[in-house]
Amino acid sequence: MSEDAKSRIMEFVKTQKKSKLYFNDLCKAVPEIKMMQAKKIVNELVNEGQLKYWSSGSTTMYMLPSEGDVDKEEKGMN
Amino acid sequence: MALKHATPLIDELEKGPWPSFVSDVKRMAPKNPMCEDWLGVMELSYKEKEGHWKHGGIVGVLGYGGGIIGRYCDRPDLFPAIAHFHTVRINQPASKYYTTEVLRKLCDLWEPRGSGLTNMHGSTGDIVLLGTTTDNLEPLFYELTHELGMDLGGSGSNMRTPEGCLGMSRCEWACINTQDIIYDLTMEYQDALHRPMFPYKFKFKSSGCPCDCVAAIARSDCSIIGTWRDKIRIDQESVRAYAAGELTPHAGAGGTEKRKFDINAEVINLCPTKCMEWDGKNLKIWDEDCTRCMHCIRVMPRALRPGVDTGATILVGAKAPILEGAQMSSVVIPFIKMEPPYEEFKEFVEKMWDWWMENGKNRERLGETIQRLTLREFLKATDLTPDPRMVNTPRFNPYIFYDPAEVPGGWEHDAAAFRQRHQA
Amino acid sequence: MAFDPNNLMQDRITDIGPPKYDKFFPPIVKDNFGKWKYHEILEPGVLVHVSETGAELYTVRIGAARLISIDLIREVCDLADKYCGGYLRWTTRNNIEFLVSDKSKLQPLIDDLRSRGNWFPIGGTGNSITNIVHTQGWAHCHTPAIDASGVVKAVMDELFEYFGSHKLPAQVRIALACCLNMCGAVHCSDIAILGVHRKPPFIEHDRVQNVCEIPLVVAACPTAAIKPKKVGELKSIEINNNRCMFCGNCYTMCPALPLADGEGDGIALWVGGKVSNVLSTPMFSKLAVPYIPNEPPRWPATVNTIKKIVEEYAAGGRRYERVGDWINRIGWERFFEKTGLQFQHEHIDDYRLAMMTWRTTTQFKF
Numbered sequence: 001m002s003e004d005a006k007s008r009i010m011e012f013v014k015t016q017k018k019s020k021l022y023f024n025d026l027c028k029a030v031p032e033i034k035m036m037q038a039k040k041i042v043n044e045l046v047n048e049g050q051l052k053y054w055s056s057g058s059t060t061m062y063m064l065p066s067e068g069d070v071d072k073e074e075k076g077m078n
Numbered sequence: 079m080a081l082k083h084a085t086p087l088i089d090e091l092e093k094g095p096w097p098s099f100v101s102d103v104k105r106m107a108p109k110n111p112m113c114e115d116w117l118g119v120m121e122l123s124y125k126e127k128e129g130h131w132k133h134g135g136i137v138g139v140l141g142y143g144g145g146i147i148g149r150y151c152d153r154p155d156l157f158p159a160i161a162h163f164h165t166v167r168i169n170q171p172a173s174k175y176y177t178t179e180v181l182r183k184l185c186d187l188w189e190p191r192g193s194g195l196t197n198m199h200g201s202t203g204d205i206v207l208l209g210t211t212t213d214n215l216e217p218l219f220y221e222l223t224h225e226l227g228m229d230l231g232g233s234g235s236n237m238r239t240p241e242g243c244l245g246m247s248r249c250e251w252a253c254i255n256t257q258d259i260i261y262d263l264t265m266e267y268q269d270a271l272h273r274p275m276f277p278y279k280f281k282f283k284s285s286g287c288p289c290d291c292v293a294a295i296a297r298s299d300c301s302i303i304g305t306w307r308d309k310i311r312i313d314q315e316s317v318r319a320y321a322a323g324e325l326t327p328h329a330g331a332g333g334t335e336k337r338k339f340d341i342n343a344e345v346i347n348l349c350p351t352k353c354m355e356w357d358g359k360n361l362k363i364w365d366e367d368c369t370r371c372m373h374c375i376r377v378m379p380r381a382l383r384p385g386v387d388t389g390a391t392i393l394v395g396a397k398a399p400i401l402e403g404a405q406m407s408s409v410v411i412p413f414i415k416m417e418p419p420y421e422e423f424k425e426f427v428e429k430m431w432d433w434w435m436e437n438g439k440n441r442e443r444l445g446e447t448i449q450r451l452t453l454r455e456f457l458k459a460t461d462l463t464p465d466p467r468m469v470n471t472p473r474f475n476p477y478i479f480y481d482p483a484e485v486p487g488g489w490e491h492d493a494a495a496f497r498q499r500h501q502a
Numbered sequence: 503m504a505f506d507p508n509n510l511m512q513d514r515i516t517d518i519g520p521p522k523y524d525k526f527f528p529p530i531v532k533d534n535f536g537k538w539k540y541h542e543i544l545e546p547g548v549l550v551h552v553s554e555t556g557a558e559l560y561t562v563r564i565g566a567a568r569l570i571s572i573d574l575i576r577e578v579c580d581l582a583d584k585y586c587g588g589y590l591r592w593t594t595r596n597n598i599e600f601l602v603s604d605k606s607k608l609q610p611l612i613d614d615l616r617s618r619g620n621w622f623p624i625g626g627t628g629n630s631i632t633n634i635v636h637t638q639g640w641a642h643c644h645t646p647a648i649d650a651s652g653v654v655k656a657v658m659d660e661l662f663e664y665f666g667s668h669k670l671p672a673q674v675r676i677a678l679a680c681c682l683n684m685c686g687a688v689h690c691s692d693i694a695i696l697g698v699h700r701k702p703p704f705i706e707h708d709r710v711q712n713v714c715e716i717p718l719v720v721a722a723c724p725t726a727a728i729k730p731k732k733v734g735e736l737k738s739i740e741i742n743n744n745r746c747m748f749c750g751n752c753y754t755m756c757p758a759l760p761l762a763d764g765e766g767d768g769i770a771l772w773v774g775g776k777v778s779n780v781l782s783t784p785m786f787s788k789l790a791v792p793y794i795p796n797e798p799p800r801w802p803a804t805v806n807t808i809k810k811i812v813e814e815y816a817a818g819g820r821r822y823e824r825v826g827d828w829i830n831r832i833g834w835e836r837f838f839e840k841t842g843l844q845f846q847h848e849h850i851d852d853y854r855l856a857m858m859t860w861r862t863t864t865q866f867k868f
Contacts, residue, residue: 017717018715018717018718018721019715019718020715020718022235022277022440023235023274023275023276024277024435024438024440034432035275035432035435035436036275036428036431036432036435039269039273039275042275043269043273046141046143046273047141053137053138053142053143053234053274054135054137055135055136055137055138055143055144055147055148055233055234055274056133056135056234056722056751056754056755057133057147057148057233057234057754058233058234058278058279058441058683058685059234059235059274059278059279059440059441060137060143060144060233060234060235060236060274087798087799088652088799090799090800091652091655091656091799091800093659094620094655094656094659094662095620095623095659095662096565096620096623096655096658096659096662096665097565097566097567097620097621097622097623098567098620098655099567099569099570099651099655100655102567102569102570102571102573102574103569103571105571105573106571106572106573113571116641120640120641120649123640123649123798124640124649124652124798124799125798126764127764127765127767127796127798128640128762128763128764128767129639129640129643129644129645129646129762130640131642131643131644132644132757133644133753133754133757140510140511140514141516142516149642149644163642165642169519169520170520171520171521171522171523171525171526172520172523173523173591174591174592174593174594175523175526175527175528175531175589175590175591176526176589176590176591176592177526177588177589178579178582178583178588178589178590179588180521180526181575181576181578181579182576182579184575185572185575185576188572189572194571194572194573195569195570195571195572196569196570196571196572196575197568197569197570198566198568198570198575198592198596198598199568199592199596201635201637201685201686201687203594208569208641208642209642216505216507216510217505217507220505220513220514221505223514223515223516223518224513224515226521227518227521228518228520228521229516229517229518229519229520241594243594244591246535246536246538247523247524247527247531247535248531248538248551248559248561249538249541249551250538250539250540250541250551252536255536257523257524258523260523261519261520261522261523264519264520265519268517268519269517271519272516272517288778288779288780289778289779289780290777290778290779290784291594291778292594293594293687293690293777294777295690295777295779295784296687296689296690296777296784297687326542328628329540329541329542329543329628330542330543330544330628330668331543331627331628331629331668331673332628332629332668332672332821332822333629333668333669334543334544334545334546334668344821344822348781348822350781350782370779371779371780371781372778372779372780373780373781373822376780377822379540379541379542380539380540396687397687398679398683398684398685398687398688398689399682399684399689400682400683400684400724400747400749401724401725401747401749402854403853403854403855404687404689404690404786406690406784406786440721441724441751
């Protein structure tokens with residue numbers, strides 16, 4: 001079930017217009033799963049390198065590892 | 079040795095009796111080029127009256143969604159050593175006791191890996207290491223966990239590093255073991271601290287008594303404030319000693335000399351609930367009227383002490399102004415015993431988080447979600463019962479959302495019966 | 503095993519949390535935990551805590567900058583080693599406390615601290631003005647309207663006599679936040695210094711589509727003031743300036759929306775807040791001065807205004823009255839009269855629930 005949920009989340013992320021998504025956006029891909037449980041699944045996706053975090057310092061978002069940082073001009077520096 | 083950048087403006091901040099951060103950093107500058115360039119960028123900001131930092135989305139070490147804040151200088155041409163200048167937050171030991179041994183180790187660890195500048199401490203309580211580069215983050219984390227037994231603090235949409243007052247470690251008024259509560263919550267919710275799941279930040283703060291030395295009521299989404307529900311303990315002999323001018327009132331806070339002390343003027347008449355009486359020999363307190371404001375205890379600490387049936391008042395929802403305006407925390411649990419392993423409290427916390435995660439909008443603090451969806455909904459979700467202690471006054475607008483379940487027939491009218499009684 | 507940059511998972515330790523709180527307690531604190539009976543301030547900055555066991559712990563509190571170097575921490579460690587058996591702590595307001603369990607070392611420590619110039623001022627207890635809690639400012643923040651450390655230094659220099667004395671009616675807590683986000687929440691302080699932007703961000707239309715992701719910028723605005731807009735051939739955004747509350751979220755997401763402006767930015771001052779439940783209930787700070795220009799390096803107008811407020815409070819406040827209690831007793835009309843501050847349009851609330859602050863009684867003072 002967790003593998004299925006993972007692939008649904010990843011499918012969702014890949015089809016979004018925005019490169020960065022909030023946690024509750026990700027949860028929309030698996031509406032039947034409690035958010036506390038969804039958190040564990042998302043943790044696994046991060047640990048497996050399928051998703052990565054992006055933070056404004058005050059809030060955190062999720063993105064694909066292939067996406068750059070907020071400031072594309074900074075790309076060379078990261 | 080002359081420094082790389084002339085700093086005539088910030089040099090003005092070396093004058094005066096208060097410790098100067100400029101003098102401190104200047105001392106560091108000859109041995110650390112980051113400090114040298116940092117002085118340069120500060121001087122530029124002082125000249126232009128504008129900051130020179132850009133944000134970066136970097137968040138942490140592998141597997142962590144918080145603890146590191148990315149910073150880049152917007153004038154790397156002038157200040158190359160601080161082109162990258164990220165922040166590292168380290169979870170402080172609760173209420174900030176240290177040995178020199180651990181502090182020296184921390185300094186030794188930080189020295190080769192960044193600017194050597196710190197904040198002791200950040201607003202939320204973390205030890206803050208200011209200014210390092212991305213390549214230093216993983217080794218720094220490795221050394222921190224292996225050599226110091228320390229871990230990163232929170233940032234972003236995580237539970238933030240909890241903090242408490244120093245409580246029972248050095249205060250006679252602590253009604254709860256704030257340090258143990260904070261340590262226990264921090265350990266129990268490590269995953270929430272390191273990996274984001276909330277709509278926005280979430281802060282716990284705990285003060286041992288209503289004096290609230292960590293500002294829990296103003297600054298934490300969940301405030302745990304020590305209190306008692308029995309009687310203030312009175313040592314009548316010491317009360318008489320204060321009255322006779324033999325003891326320094328207010329523990330010396332208003333002047334350390336022993337002085338003539340008028341109990342009626344300084345205590346009895348100031349009591350907000352007027353629940354005390356002094357007949358010249360004995361102090362009488364009507365404890366059932368006391369709201370535990372701490373004034374009499376603070377002014378006569380050797381005569382009065384909080385009661386012994388202690389616990390905490392739980393309040394929720396404090397936050398700084400953006401977006402809906404500043405809020406203070408509101409009472410939702412007037413009294414709860416706070417004893418390890420704090421199971422009853424944690425059950426409440428998890429119900430609260432479930433509700434907030436399901437219902438909170440992105441970037442909405444708990445207090446704002448409650449404001450939008452009502453305290454009633456919050457209380458229902460957390461299985462709490464309404465109590466007059468939760469409000470300053472009952473509502474004074476008539477827009478009551480009656481529960482249809484409690485109205486006979488719900489929201490449905492019997493139209494036919496109505497029309498039998500009334501012509502159209 | 504040593505750190506291996508090519509194998510981050512090797513030996514990796516995570517989620518160990520902070521050291522347990524009692525790990526760094528001095529023995530006297532371990533032995534008397536929960537047994538403290540009373541305390542007394544012996545002189546400003548010097549406390550004794552007495553236990554039911556009869557044990558006495560002496561504390562010497564000193565002011566420090568929040569921004570400090572490892573050199574300074576090491577110097578503090580030298581002092582703690584010499585006089586405190588290596589034990590010390592920080593307070594929530596960036597003060598350092600030397601924990602002395604051997605009374606014979608108390609006076610030598612105090613003398614030593616006093617011999618070291620302006621590095622280690624003793625005070626911050628009782629009815630003093632203790633250290634100012636503050637944010638990063640120009641030192642490290644990306645949306646500040648003002649500096650933090652420098653303003654704090656300038657204000658504390660001017661109010662220094664109140665740090666090492668107990669001559670005020672009650673304690674005065676000052677806090678500074680360098681923008682409205684208030685990452686150091688200052689909204690319940692006796693005196694709050696707040697950095698304010700007065701100009702919404704400007705839009706670099708030629709950069710937006712290259713360096714920003716427009717849907718994210720639009721979503722980042724908490725008041726929904728940002729909309730996508732085409733400017734000629736360029737994909738960009740537009741901002742409804744009337745809705746901007748200067749939080750800088752859009753700048754965080756999009757560096758082509760700079761917010762800082764040397765001439766527009768400055769300081770607002772707020773007074774009369776408190777967090778403690780002592781006597782009166784907690785209060786928000788209220789607007790005293792809507793705008794003072796940024797005046798680095800020593801912010802004289804800000805410093806002098808704060809000093810004037812403190813002096814009026816020191817003269818008029820009754821024993822145990824916090825700044826807010828004093829103002830509530832004399833009335834806001836008297837506060838503005840006594841401090842000479844001008845009451846302007848900005849002081850009258852026009853945000854949500856503004857009417858809760860309007861005067862709905864004929865009781866006021868002429």
